[in-house]
Structures are given as structure tokens and as C-alpha cells.
Amino acid sequence: MTVIEINHLKKSYNPDKLAVNDVSLSIEEGESLGLVGESGCGKSTLARCLLGVERVDGGSITFNEKPLANANRKDLRDYRRNVQTVFQNPTASLNPKLKIKDSLLDPYLQFQNELQLEHFHFTSKQAFVEQLLEIVELPKELGDRYPHELSGGQKQRVTIARAISIEPKLIVLDEPTASLDVLSQGAILELLATLQKSLGMSYLFISHDLAAVYQLCQRIAVMKDGELLDMFQKEDIYNSRRHEYTKELIGIF
Amino acid sequence: MSVMALSQKKIKKTKIWLISGLLLVLLALVAYTFLYLKHDATMTDVGNRLASPSWEHPMGTDHLGRDVLTRLLLGFRLTVGYSMIALAAAVIIGVPFGLLAGLRGGWLDRVFMRIADGFLAFPDTVIAIVLSGLLGPGIGNLLFAIVLVKWVNYARMVRSTVLTEVQKDYITIARINGLSTFTIMRKHLLPHIIGNVLVLASLDFGKIILLISSLSYIGLGAQPPTPEWGAMLNESRPYFQGNPEMMVYPGLAIVAVVLVANVLGDYLRDKFDVKKEVQP
Amino acid sequence: MILSIKDLTVSHGEKTIVDKVSLTIDKGEWFALVGQSGSGKTMLSQAIGQLLGPNLSASGSVNYQGANILVRPKTEMNELRGKAISYIFQDYHGSFTPFLTIQQHMDEYLQTHGVKEKQKRNSMIIEALESVGLDDSFVKRYPFQLSGGQLQRASIALALLLEPDILIADEATTALDSVSAHRILSLLQELQQKTGCAILFITHDWRHVVRYADKIAVMKDGKVIETGTKQKLVHQPEHAYTKQLIQAAPTLPMRVREVSKS
Numbered sequence: 001m002t003v004i005e006i007n008h009l010k011k012s013y014n015p016d017k018l019a020v021n022d023v024s025l026s027i028e029e030g031e032s033l034g035l036v037g038e039s040g041c042g043k044s045t046l047a048r049c050l051l052g053v054e055r056v057d058g059g060s061i062t063f064n065e066k067p068l069a070n071a072n073r074k075d076l077r078d079y080r081r082n083v084q085t086v087f088q089n090p091t092a093s094l095n096p097k098l099k100i101k102d103s104l105l106d107p108y109l110q111f112q113n114e115l116q117l118e119h120f121h122f123t124s125k126q127a128f129v130e131q132l133l134e135i136v137e138l139p140k141e142l143g144d145r146y147p148h149e150l151s152g153g154q155k156q157r158v159t160i161a162r163a164i165s166i167e168p169k170l171i172v173l174d175e176p177t178a179s180l181d182v183l184s185q186g187a188i189l190e191l192l193a194t195l196q197k198s199l200g201m202s203y204l205f206i207s208h209d210l211a212a213v214y215q216l217c218q219r220i221a222v223m224k225d226g227e228l229l230d231m232f233q234k235e236d237i238y239n240s241r242r243h244e245y246t247k248e249l250i251g252i253f
Numbered sequence: 254m255s256v257m258a259l260s261q262k263k264i265k266k267t268k269i270w271l272i273s274g275l276l277l278v279l280l281a282l283v284a285y286t287f288l289y290l291k292h293d294a295t296m297t298d299v300g301n302r303l304a305s306p307s308w309e310h311p312m313g314t315d316h317l318g319r320d321v322l323t324r325l326l327l328g329f330r331l332t333v334g335y336s337m338i339a340l341a342a343a344v345i346i347g348v349p350f351g352l353l354a355g356l357r358g359g360w361l362d363r364v365f366m367r368i369a370d371g372f373l374a375f376p377d378t379v380i381a382i383v384l385s386g387l388l389g390p391g392i393g394n395l396l397f398a399i400v401l402v403k404w405v406n407y408a409r410m411v412r413s414t415v416l417t418e419v420q421k422d423y424i425t426i427a428r429i430n431g432l433s434t435f436t437i438m439r440k441h442l443l444p445h446i447i448g449n450v451l452v453l454a455s456l457d458f459g460k461i462i463l464l465i466s467s468l469s470y471i472g473l474g475a476q477p478p479t480p481e482w483g484a485m486l487n488e489s490r491p492y493f494q495g496n497p498e499m500m501v502y503p504g505l506a507i508v509a510v511v512l513v514a515n516v517l518g519d520y521l522r523d524k525f526d527v528k529k530e531v532q533p
Numbered sequence: 534m535i536l537s538i539k540d541l542t543v544s545h546g547e548k549t550i551v552d553k554v555s556l557t558i559d560k561g562e563w564f565a566l567v568g569q570s571g572s573g574k575t576m577l578s579q580a581i582g583q584l585l586g587p588n589l590s591a592s593g594s595v596n597y598q599g600a601n602i603l604v605r606p607k608t609e610m611n612e613l614r615g616k617a618i619s620y621i622f623q624d625y626h627g628s629f630t631p632f633l634t635i636q637q638h639m640d641e642y643l644q645t646h647g648v649k650e651k652q653k654r655n656s657m658i659i660e661a662l663e664s665v666g667l668d669d670s671f672v673k674r675y676p677f678q679l680s681g682g683q684l685q686r687a688s689i690a691l692a693l694l695l696e697p698d699i700l701i702a703d704e705a706t707t708a709l710d711s712v713s714a715h716r717i718l719s720l721l722q723e724l725q726q727k728t729g730c731a732i733l734f735i736t737h738d739w740r741h742v743v744r745y746a747d748k749i750a751v752m753k754d755g756k757v758i759e760t761g762t763k764q765k766l767v768h769q770p771e772h773a774y775t776k777q778l779i780q781a782a783p784t785l786p787m788r789v790r791e792v793s794k795s
Contacts, residue, residue: 038712039681051429080431092422097444103423106440107430162426181569182737186781208710211740211783237785252715253740253785 001029003063003169003202004050004083010058011042011049019045021226022059027170032196032203034213036249037223043206046223047174050204051085081111084163088175090155094147100158101129101143107166117167119199132161135198136191153184160191164199173205177212189215211253222246272520275513282326303496312502315485316492317478324480325502331475332482333510335392336461339399340454346400347407348450352438354408355415365408372405381464385473392465392481395474399461410453411446418445448525455518459511466507482507535560535698535731536581536618540593541603543576543585550576552755553593558699558748561729563722565742565763567778568752574735577752578701581733582618583610597698615646619692623704625684629676635662635687636672639694646695661690664727665720682713686720693724699731706741718745739782743767751775 004027011020020042027033037043048054050061052068061068063079071079084107087093094103105125108115122128130140136157147155156176163171173192177185193216196203207213213220214234222230222245230243237250302318312321354362372380384398385391418424418441427437466483468474475481477488482503489499536558543551551573558564568574580591583605594601597617605613614620622628629638639658648654659669665686676684685705692700702721706714722745725732736742742749743763750760751772759772770776 039710053425053429077431080429083429085426085429087422087426089422093426095423095441095444098441102440106427106432110430110432110436182739182778183569183781186783189783208712209783210711211785214785215783249712250785252711 002026003029005062008059009049009056011045011054011056018226023228025221027202027204030200030202032205032217034217034220035204035206035223036210036213036220038208041223042226043223044174047172047206050172081166082169084168085172086159086163086176088178090152090159093159094155096147100145104129104132104162104165107162111166115166119167132165136161152180153187156180156188164195168201170202173203175207192216210249272513272516275509282329315499321502324485325506328480328482328485332462332465335396335465336458339396339461340458342400343403344407344450344454347404348411351408351411352415352442355412356434369405369409372402377402378464381468385468390473390476392475395465395468399464403457407450410449414445414449415442418442452518452522455514455521459514462507462510537596541580541595542592543580543589545589550755554757556750558731558733561731562747563725563732563734563745565734565736565746565749566752567736567739567742567749569737572752573755574752575703578703578733578735582614616695617697618699619697620701621688621692621705623707625681625688628688631676634673634675639691642691642694657694661694665690681709682716685709685717693728696728697730699733701733703735739778
């Protein structure tokens with residue numbers, strides 16, 4: 001089943017240039033789609049449109065067969081509950097003045113009345129926090145710490161735990177490993193793969209690192225200058241029909 | 254590094270001792286006003302004017318034979334009480350306004366910024382004098398003038414904090430989750446603001462006391478026979494040469510309270526800096 | 534041998550950040566120093582050019598042309614930097630003053646190093662920018678008018694202006710996305726072959742090492758734990774940490790084939 005469908009999406013910040021130019025793609029349930037491109041190619045703008053942070057200038061986003069453009073309040077809330085995100089910079093993604101557990105519970109408290117969690121069972125919020133920390137392989141005492149007491153990799157694990165806490169259908173991962181050191185990068189990629197296996201959500205993994213995308217995703221899309229140039233199954237990466245730009249990217253890694 | 258840390262620790266300890274000591278003295282004095290107040294602050298006894306200290310009048314009497322200690326203690330309640338009222342009003346008006354201006358932006362923010370620029374163009378004291386001059390002397394008008402001057406500072410500070418924080422990803426994520434503006438303010442922004450507001454308030458507290466006292470001193474605030482410290486200073490002016498202690502007591506009282514407020518401000522600033530411990 | 538480092542130790546008060554590191558860099562080779570953040574690799578590179586901050590002290594020796602440059606007086610060292618040793622850094626924005634054009638930067642650099650004739654300076658600048666793929670329209674531009682990749686190119690042009698014997702690139706590609714990073718790296722390689730300068734390349738990403746380096750040293754907690762030729766370290770890493778670093782970096786399956794071929 002298709003979780004999300006983007007059709008002919010357009011977005012521009014200045015009149016002469018489209019940041020996202022007529023991009024169409026869809027993500028299936030339980031699938032991870034990688035979106036690769038250089039900085040400034042429009043991949044993050046696409047993510048921001050998808051997350052509702054930016055208004056789209058054309059085209060449509062369809063979630064659960066309902067177009068977002070004419071969604072009512074309830075549909076929109078449903079959408080937000082099912083689409084979570086992890087950003088590049090874990091330090092900026094956590095409120096420095098809140099304890100880890102308070103940041104972790106943010107989405108849960110927002111949606112707790114309409115949630116029916118499949119994978120988490122708990123009797124107290126404290127127990128929930130501990131389960132979440134455990135699933136991202138962090139010691140459960142970290143709940144009472146402040147973000148500045150954690151390393152970059154640990155903080156990114158916390159933001160991942162927050163994203164999965166309400167069992168969304170899709171997580172948009174915008175360069176989640178780019179600001180981490182090399183050992184944490186590998187560990188985070190592994191964690192993401194494990195979580196997908198056990199929880200079954202879809203990923204839209206946005207990165208400039210084709211090799212990282214290759215490691216995590218089943219399908220890969222390539223963007224340049226706002227346009228979607230190429231889209232293929234992971235196995236077809238060396239297929240001769242690949243776009244020239246894709247071949248150039250492959251050459252780098 | 255260890256020497257530095259040690260001396261810093263020492264300073265911190267001294268600070269805490271200083272605050273607790275001064276607070277204790279002040280509290281003891283306030284308690285005294287409730288328990289042992291023997292004299293009426295406004296009861297004149299011209300036969301016994303400008304008396305030297307005695308058991309009956311530990312700080313002597315003033316030019317109308319009123320007990321100075323009694324007036325000083327009641328003055329503490331008045332001066333500190335008025336400052337607190339003015340401060341609370343400034344914070345209560347300023348903080349929500351700053352939050353809204355920062356978070357909503359648009360015309361609200363533009364109007365606010367112009368008002369703030371206007372107020373900031375003149376020193377607080379000048380505006381307060383003009384306002385209470387226009388409205389007429391009296392403590393009520395004076396407080397109104399002070400609140401009008403001070404709320405802008407809070408609103409401005411809160412606004413600038415909000416403006417830097419809203420750009421950060423955690424606020425974006427909260428918005429993606431559909432948290433309401435109110436929840437974002439309460440849960441995510443207030444913790445950033447509360448420390449700053451307390452620090453600014455404790456520093457302002459001293460300034461407001463000085464403002465009330467100085468405006469009362471020039472006759473724009475509390476009117477005689479109210480035992481406000483500034484007013485007391487004003488009244489003791491003609492007797493300065495013969496009986497300087499009449500001026501010294503309220504003067505010292507003002508210094509003590511302002512000092513406590515400032516030290517408290519410093520302490521709060523350290524206290525609310527969550528990150529301080531880990532920085533080298 | 535162009536540079537030989539012996540028992541170099543950098544310390545901050547009681548704390549040792551770089552612990553008795555010895556390395557030799559040969560003429561014209563690409564020497565990669567790999568390690569995580571906090572391993573001391575940046576401090577090591579800064580000690581070479583006497584660029585350490587005021588609270589840091591270095592001991593041991595750094596031998597260049599038969600003399601220990603660690604004890605050179607400051608003024609002589611300023612001469613040496615640029616002509617013999619030059620740097621490019623991760624923070625390309627910080628490397629440029631925002632209100633000077635690219636030309637003004639390079640012109641000042643040449644002037645301080647004693648190139649007197651204006652004509653000569655100008656032609657050197659245009660030539661240098663051309664060599665990094667920036668045409669003469671960039672000459673008059675201000676730093677903010679360039680993208681990250683272009684700025685890093687400009688800083689390479691600046692660093693190579695006086696044809697130094699060794700270029701120290703400290704995480705020069707870390708702030709760039711992998712496509713721009715790759716372009717910068719192949720540019721560096723090309724320029725290295727043309728000018729014959731040695732490169733001390735500091736990075737945390739193993740993948741940058743595999744393709745370009747001749748020799749690799751792995752650094753951890755201030756110590757060099759393993760050093761050798763690329764062939765040796767890629768195929769027979771001895772230290773567990775080296776293996777961990779190799780494994781952590783995601784790779785495409787083709788890359789493995791490529792390396793085993795070479």
C-alpha cells in the first residue's frame with residue numbers, strides 16, 4: 001500500500017528559479033526511499049514541503065489516498081501523527097532547557113488520546129521513556145539528563161526515539177548522519193535499519209552520501225537542480241541505463 | 254585550572270553567605286515590625302523632636318518627634334512592597350507581549366518595536382519624572398509611570414529570546430507535530446525566558462527602589478507623612494547639618510536592599526545557566 | 534623526505550593532547566591522518582606551523598630542511614608559512630574576511646610575501662584561480678557571493694600561490710557535501726601532481742583516504758596507533774580501531790572490487 005504520494009510538486013523561493021521542479025514520487029508501506037543530491041539540489045526543500053513547514057506552489061501531496069490540499073483539521077492531525085522527522089543537527093533538534101524525557105514525550109503528549117500503540121506497552125510515562133531509550137540502545141538513566149550532557153550520536157538516538165515514539169507510518173530523515181563523526185554515522189545507520197525491521201515504518205532518507213543511502217534504502221531517487229533525474233531499485237544501481245549524473249555520483253564512492 | 258575552579262567556588266560561596274546574611278537581617282527587621290512595633294509611624298511628639306538614640310527610640314526621633322526606627326521599618330514594607338507591585342505588573346504585561354510579538358511577528362511586532370524604540374530613546378528616570386509630573390504627584394501615579402517604563406524591557410528581552418529560539422529545529426519539530434502556539438510558548442519557550450526574566454527582575458528591583466525613592470525625594474512620589482525612604486530623605490534635608498543620622502538611616506536602608514537585589518540577581522544568573530558546569 | 538616529525542607532544546596544562554607522535558612525510562606524497570574528533574589530529578597539524586593557541590605548548594621536533602622548525606622565532610615562521618608550509622581549513626567562511634574581495638585577499642598575501650610588482654601579482658592571482666577552475670569573474674567577488682565549494686577552491690588557490698612544499702588540509706572537505714568534496718579532492722590531486730607538493734590530509738572519513746592517499750596514519754586519543762602505506766592499511770589493518778573505522782563508513786559494493794583490483 002502506498003503511504004504517501006507526491007505529484008508534480010513545485011516550490012520556489014524566488015520567481016526565476018524553482019527549488020523543487022515538478023517532482024513526483026511515492027513511498028510504499030515499510031519501504032525506505034533514498035533521495036540523493038548535492039547541497040542546494042532541492043532535496044531538503046522537498047522534505048520541508050512534505051512536513052508542512054513550507055507551503056507548496058504547485059502539485060499535490062496525497063496521504064492515505066487523501067490529498068492534503070483539501071484535508072480538514074482531523075485529517076491534518078492524522079497526517080502529522082503519521083509523519084515524523086529527524087533532522088541533521090541533533091543539538092538544534094532538542095530543546096537545551098528540557099530534560100531528555102520531556103523532549104522524548106512531546107509527540108506522545110500531543111497525540112496520546114488518538115494513539116493505539118502496537119509495539120509499546122507501559123503503565124507509566126517513566127516506563128515509556130525507558131522503553132524508548134532502550135530501543136535506541138541508550139542507558140535508561142539518560143532520561144533525566146539535559147541534552148548538553150550527551151554526545152552528538154546519543155542526541156541523534158534521542159531524536160530518533162522521539163520520532164518512533166508514536167509509531168508513525170513515515171519518518172523523513174533529513175541528513176541524519178551528516179553532522180556526526182564517522183563511528184556514530186555507521187551506528188546510526190544500523191540502528192535505523194534495525195528499527196525499520198522491528199517497527200515496520202517507511203523512511204524517506206535524504207542524504208548527499210550515496211553509499212549511506214545504498215546501505216539503508218531499497219529504492220533510490222536522484223535529484224539535481226530541483227529536478228528528479230533518476231529513480232531505481234537498489235539492485236539496478238550499476239545498470240547502464242542509469243542517468244549520467246547518477247553514474248557520476250556512483251563514481252565518487 | 255584547579256586554582257581557578259577553587260577561587261570561583263569561593264566567590265560563589267561568599268555570594269551565597271552574603272545574600273543569606275543580608276536577607277536574614279531584612280527578614281528579622283520585617284518580623285520586628287509585626288511583633289514589636291511600639292510606636293505609631295505618624296504620631297508626632299514635638300516636645301521630643303530630634304532626640305538622640307535611647308531604649309525608647311533606638312534610632313532617635315525626627316524633626317516632628319516621630320520614632321525613626323518605626324518609620325524606617327514601615328518604610329521597608331512600603332518601598333519593597335511598591336517595587337514588587339511595579340515589578341510584577343511590568344513582568345506580567347511584558348512577558349506575554351514579548352512572546353506574542355516574537356512568535357506572531359507581523360504588525361503586532363512592528364508596532365511593538367516602535368513603542369520600544371520610543372521608550373529606549375530616553376532614560377527611565379526622565380520618562381518616569383515626566384509621566385508622574387503630568388499625572389500629578391502621588392504613589393499611585395508614580396507606580397503607573399514605572400510600570401509603563403519597565404514593561405518594555407521585559408517584552409524586548411523575551412522577544413529577542415523567542416526570535417533566536419524559533420529558528421531552531423526543535424521548534425520546527427514541535428510545529429510539525431502540530432503543537433499549539435500556546436503549548437510551544439509554555440513548554441519550549443518559557444524555560445528559556447524564566448531565568449532571564451528572574452535575573453533582569455532582581456536587578457530591576459534595586460533600580461525601581463531607587464526610582465521610587467528618588468522620585469519621592471523630589472516630591473513626586475509618596476507624600477508626607479508616609480514613611481517612604483525617599484520621602485524620609487527629603488524630609489531630613491533641612492536637618493542634615495545638625496542631625497545627619499536622620500539621612501543616614503534611610504540612605505543605608507536603600508543601599509542594603511539594592512545590594513541584596515543585585516547579589517541575588519548575580520546568583521540567579523549563575524543558577525539558571527544549565528550549561529555552566531560542563532564548560533571549562 | 535620533506536618533513537619529519539619526532540616525538541611531537543602537545544599539551545594543555547597537565548593534559549596531553551598529542552602524545553609523542555612521530556611521522557615522516559616524503560616529497561610529493563599524499564599523507565592522510567585519520568581519526569575521530571578529539572583524537573588530536575588538528576592539534577598535531579597546528580603544531581607543525583606554530584599555530585597553536587596560547588594555552589597549548591608543543592615539544593619534540595618538526596624537521597624541515599634539516600632544522601627543527603618548532604623552535605623557529607615567530608618572524609621566521611611567518612616567512613615559512615605560505616612559502617614552505619600552507620594550510621587550508623574546514624571553516625572556509627572563517628578563512629576569508631567578509632569585506633575583502635577574493636583578489637584583495639590574494640593580493641595582500643602576495644604583498645606580505647614580498648611580490649613587489651603589481652602586474653606580476655595580478656597575473657599570478659588570475660592564473661591561480663584558473664588552476665582551481667574559477668574564471669576571472671571571481672576575482673572581484675566577495676566571499677559571500679561564492680558557494681562553499683567555490684570558497685574552498687579559492688582557499689586552495691590561495692594556499693598554493695607560493696608553491697609550498699607541503700600543504701596541510703585540515704578537514705578541508707568535511708563541511709561540503711560529498712559531491713563537492715569529491716571535486717575538491719580530485720582537484721587537489723591534480724594540483725599535487727602538477728606542483729609536486731606533499732599533502733598532509735586530515736580527515737575523519739575513511740572513504741576520502743582510500744582513493745587518494747599514498748600513506749595513512751590512524752590517530753586515536755593523541756597517539757598514532759597504526760601507520761603504513763594505503764595498500765597495507767586498507768587490506769591488512771592490524772589495529773581493531775582501524776578495522777572499526779573502515780567498517781563504519783558506508784560503501785557501495787563496487788568500491789570493494791575497485792580497491793582489490795588496485
